[in-house]
Amino acid sequence: MAHILFISDLHLSPATPELNAQFRRFLRGPALTASSLYILGDLFDAWIGDDDPSPFSAEVKNLLADAAAHLPVYFQHGNRDFLLGEVFARETGIHLLPDEYVLETPFAPWLLLHGDQLCTDDTEYQKARQLLRSPAFKAQAMAMSIPQRLEKAAEIRRMSGEAMAAKPENIMDVNQDAVEETMRRHQVRHMIHGHTHRPSLHEFSLDGQPAQRAVLADWKIPGSFALRLDSNSGDLLSIPIQG
């Protein structure tokens, strides 16, 4: 039986040694029982480019390379690590996925995505997303020195933190119409995403058929988990990260 694991929103950084150790334990434990591992974005709290020479960057690359030697590891960009590129993938052996990817399983096709593109009520965020994810911004960022990029990343984080603090909670969640439109566009009724840090399994009706939206947990909360999908039955199981 094939079990597929999904994680997102680890937000690893040089300032989170305990989280980094948890990731190491996860990759050397539960991950090895899976047929494949999908990381649905925001693995890093900030990724300033594949040429980042920091020991932290090298440490995580080594962890992923070890894991990728045992099972296929797939990665989707989040809003914190959209600068992660082909060089990183080559160095670690992980596979980069497009922002919206349909995973075919014997049970059903599952749409995988980071999830920030579904938060359409937050128009200010969507505008910023479009700008940051543009080839022009990426080129501009990669032309900066590493210290300049670190400074820019800190500035973006600070601005985003201030903006989030000023917004009502509900506009930072996904928009149900966007969820349904995205499912129809990909002809799926099952979806897994992260980003919102609101772990849950939402069941609803889509055009008269049962539909599911599973939301992954961020790793900072106690009781955080990975999702394990039985690809034959479609059963989802939470695998605890801590303890």
Ligand SMILES: [Mn+2]
């Ligand atoms: Mn995110």
